[in-house]
Amino acid sequence: MLSNDNSPIQVIIYEGKGASPLADETRLAVLSQLLDKGFAVALAKEGGREISAPTLKGKQRLLVLGDFAGDAPSLEDASGQASIETVTVSGLSADEVLGRVEQFREGQPMNEPGKWKPWFPVIDYDRCTNCMQCLSFCLFDVYGVDTENRIQVQNNDNCKTNCPACSRVCPEVAIMFPKYSGGPINGDKVNTQDLEREKMKVDISSLLGGDIYASLRTRSEQAKSRFSKERSPDKALSERKKCLTKLQQDGMIPAEVLENLPSPEEILRRAAAAAAKADVALKAQTSAN
Amino acid sequence: MSEISPQSHRILYCRCAYANTVPQGVKDEVLQRLSDAGRPFEAVSDLCEMSASRDPRLKSIAEGSGCVRIAACYPRAVKWLFHAAGHPLPEQGIEVVNMRELSGEEAAALLLDGNIASSTSSHTSSHA
Incomplete structure (x- = not known):
């Protein structure tokens, strides 16, 4: 679970007055290792600009690393918002510096690379027309509307990691996944060719959205009918998986999405709920206009 | 369109550490050049992760004083990542250098010295 309720640690490498610059190799190794572990780092130099002080829920912890002449100076935040600790790193290797930072962290929970991939849709509101296609489409309740019925x-x-399917049904190419490999889903500029993907959007919608739901609904009704005893939910499930497997094979959705799909009945329920939510938002927009 | 003079801006570097979408060689070279340049800068592990968790530090980046050059990925993505976190970037004074498209040398030069607003590169953007 992502959370930054615990005040994050800010590391500052101080090379200003009263401290010698770290060796170039050491500074680079410390910077890259701290960043790769999830820390935010600032390099402060003599005469440099002030480092912005974040507004946090709790008290922020600042760790100032420096090759100080003599003992590390004692620092205090006049505003009382931050607790500051200074550590001299004279003669320490990058690994040893990292050890000092971990010591300072004292096991405080923080988000770390490797444990989670930040995969979620980012809406480009310069392009979005609030059509609610994404809300209607997503089965995993990622989308909603704000108090002004804005998507x-x-x-x-x-959101299912590595699944950019909703961005493919967006008629305005307004949905980005910044960690995606290709453009314009990754945030690259949208060109005319991308906008012509409307056709692809319809194809995918028919597979994942409208037609498949209609098909399931029909099959469900038929299954209840005395004339269609052979139309079992199992067959409907099989058909849905066949369609989705094709999408997965085409590289449009990851296998994990297939594995996590709910039952056909649940899909119908969720699709209906999403469509109803979108419908309410669209009607509210219309009445507001 | 506003222009940021080379020595007056803050620099923010995104490591893209959570998914390595930015080529490793590019982000390593940019970090090295920033580190060696003798100029102060700020660096974060991953702007996407910060946006996802609505990290309050984004607010200080978005609302901090002065102009900012951000080394990250596509400008459109960066702009809306901040917006998604509830801390939209100002219209003026923000320039994004795209490390997914530029070489490390090009990106670092734009961060440290270049006049991005007048650059002909399609891989950088000003929010002006």
Whole structure:
């Protein structure tokens, strides 16, 4: 679970007055290792600009590393918002400096690379027309609307890693996944060719959205009919998986999405709920206009 | 379109550490050149992760004083990542250098010295 409720640690490498610059190799190794572990780092130099002080829920912890002449100076935040600790790193290797930082961290929870991939849709509101296609399409309740019935990403933790399917159904190419490999889904400029993907959008919608739901609904009704005893939910499930497997094979959705799909009945329920939510938002927009 | 003089701006470097979408060689070279340049800068592990967790530090980046050059990925993505976190970037004074498209040398030069606003490169953007 992502959280930054615990005040994050800010590391500052201080090379200003009263401290000698770190060796170039050491500074680079410390910077890259700290960043790769999830820390935010600032390099402060003599005469440099002030480092911005974040507004946090709790008290921020600042760790100032420097090759100080003599003992590390004692620093205090006049505003009382931050607790500051200074550590001299004279003669320490990058690994040893990292050890000092971890010591300072004292096991405080923080988000770390490798444990989670930040995969979630980012809406380009310069392009979005609030058509609600994404809300209607997503089965995982990622989208919702704000108090003004504007589409927004509400549950990004629900998003299926590496699945950019909703961006493919967006007629305005307004949905980005910045960690995606190719453009324009990764945020690259949108060109005319991208806008012509409307055709692809319809194809995918028919596979994942409208037609497949209609098909399931029909099959469900038929299954209840005395004339269609052979139309079992199992067959409907099989058909849905066949369609989705094709999408997966085409590289449009990851296997994990297939593995996490709910039952056909649940899909129908979710699709109906999403469509209803979108419908309410669209009607509210219309009445507001 | 506003222009940021080379020595007056803050520099923010995104490591893209959570997914390595930015080529490793490029981000390593940019970090090295920033580190060796003798100029102060700020660096974060991953702007996407910060946006996802609505990290309050984004607010200080977006609202901090002065102009900022951000070394990250596509400008459109960076702009809306900040917006998604509830801390939209100002219209003026923000320039994004795209490390997914530029070489490390090019990106570092733009961060440290270049006049991005007048650059003909399509891989950088000003929010002006």
